[in-house]
Amino acid sequence: xxxxxxxxxxxxxxxxxxxxxxxxxxxxxxxxxxxxxxxxxxxxxxxxxxxxxxxxxxxxxxxxxxxxxxxxxxxxxxxxxxxxxxxxxxxxxxxxxxxxxxxxxxxxxxxxxxxxxxxxxxxxxxxxxxxxxxxxxxxxxxxxxxxxxxxxxxxxxxxxxxxxxxxxxxxxxxxxxxxxxxxxxxxxxxxxxxxxxxxxxxxxxxxxxxxxxxxxxxxxxxxxxxxxxxxxx
Numbered sequence: 001x002x003x004x005x006x007x008x009x010x011x012x013x014x015x016x017x018x019x020x021x022x023x024x025x026x027x028x029x030x031x032x033x034x035x036x037x038x039x040x041x042x043x044x045x046x047x048x049x050x051x052x053x054x055x056x057x058x059x060x061x062x063x064x065x066x067x068x069x070x071x072x073x074x075x076x077x078x079x080x081x082x083x084x085x086x087x088x089x090x091x092x093x094x095x096x097x098x099x100x101x102x103x104x105x106x107x108x109x110x111x112x113x114x115x116x117x118x119x120x121x122x123x124x125x126x127x128x129x130x131x132x133x134x135x136x137x138x139x140x141x142x143x144x145x146x147x148x149x150x151x152x153x154x155x156x157x158x159x160x161x162x163x164x165x166x167x168x169x170x171x172x173x174x175x176x177x178x179x180x181x182x183x184x185x186x187x188x189x190x191x192x193x194x195x196x197x198x199x200x201x202x203x204x205x206x207x208x209x210x211x212x213x214x215x216x217x218x219x220x221x222x223x224x225x226x227x228x229x230x231x232x233x
Contacts, residue, residue, distance in 0.1 A: 002070040004167060004199050005032040005055060010064035012050050012222075024050045026222045027064070034166060037190060038201045039210035041227075042219035048203045049171065051219065055201060056169050057085045086114055090165035090198075092189065094172035096156040098144040104131055105140040108159045115163065130158040134188060150181035157185070161192050168193055170202045174209055186212060 012025040024047045032038055032055075042048045053059040054066065057073065066073045068084065076084055098107050105127055112123035119126060131137055134154040144152055153173070161168065170189060174182030186202075186209060193200040202209060210216055216227045 003031045003067075004034050004036075004069060005030065006065070006067040006070075007031075007054075007061075008065040010054065010061040010066055012047075012054065012059070013062040023062075024222050025054075025061075025224075028222075028224045030217070030224060032167075032199050032201060034199055035194075035197050036199050036215060037193065037213045038199070038215045038217070039213035040201065040203050040217045040219055040224070041205065041207060041210045042203075043205060046219045047222040048219055050222075051224070052169055052171050052201075052203050055167075056089050056091060057081050086111065087163060088166050090160035090163070090168045092157055092160050092168065092170040092173045094175040096144070096152045096176075098152060098155055098159075100144055103141050103143055104136060104147070104155045104158075107144070107155055108162050111159060111163050119163075127158070127162055130162045131155070133192075134158045149177055150185070153177060153181075153185055154188070157188060157192075161196075164196055164198075166196075166198050168198050168200045170200065170204075172204055173202065174204070174206060182206075182209070 007028050007030040010025060010028040011023060013021050013023045016022050040048060040051065054061055060073060068076065105124065108127040108131055109123050112119060112126060115123065128140060131140055134157055136151060136154055139147065139151060168189060173185055173189065177185060189200055202213060204210055217224050218227045
C-alpha cells in the first residue's frame with residue numbers, strides 16, 4: 001500500500017545575504033500513512049515550520065525525495081499543486097487567521113468557494129454542518145471579535161477541515177490556548193481525523209500533546225529522529 005507521505009534524505013537549504021547558505025533540514029526520513037496520528041516535537045528554531053511547509057506543499061526540498069501518494073512532488077507544479085493542497089491538506093495554525101468582520105459561517109465557507117459541483121452550491125449548508133460538528137452551531141453569525149480564543153480556534157479548525165482533507169497539519173494548535181481548551185482542541189482534531197480516515201501531523205513543543213500521537217518524532221537542529229511516547233513525554 002502506498003504511503004500518503006514519504007520523505008527520504010530530504011534537506012532544505014536557504015541563501016542568506018552576506019553569509020554561507022544555511023541548511024535548515026538535514027537528511028529527513030519520514031513516512032506518514034492515511035489514518036495515522038504523528039507528532040513532531042522541537043524547540044523554536046529546530047526547523048519545525050520549514051518541515052510543515054514542505055509537508056503542506058508550500059515549499060520544496062532542496063534535495064532528497066518527497067512523494068505524495070507515490071508521486072514525487074517535483075512532478076506536481078503550478079495549479080496542480082495548488083489544487084492538491086486545497087483539496088487534500090487542511091492547515092491548523094496557532095494563530096487563527098480568521099477574517100475580521102466576517103461571521104463564523106462566512107469564514108468556514110471561504111474554502112468551498114473553490115469547490116465544484118454540488119459542494120459549491122451547498123457550501124453554506126456544508127459549512128454550517130461543520131460548525132455544528134465543532135460545537136459552534138449556535139455561533140454561525142458571530143464575528144471573530146466576539147468569540148473566545150477557544151471558539152476562534154474551533155472556527156479555524158472547521159475552516160481547515162470543511163473540504164474533507166486527507167492530511168491535517170496542525171502547527172502548535174494549542175499554543176495560544178489554556179490547558180483545558182487546548183486538550184479539547186486536540187480531542188476534536190483526533191476525532192475528525194479518525195472519522196475521515198485522515199492523517200494528522202501535529203507540530204508542537206508540548207510533550208503532553210505529542211504523547212497522544214501513535215508515532216512520535218523529535219526535530220533537533222534540523223535532524224528528525226523517532227521517539228517513543230514515553231520519551232516524548
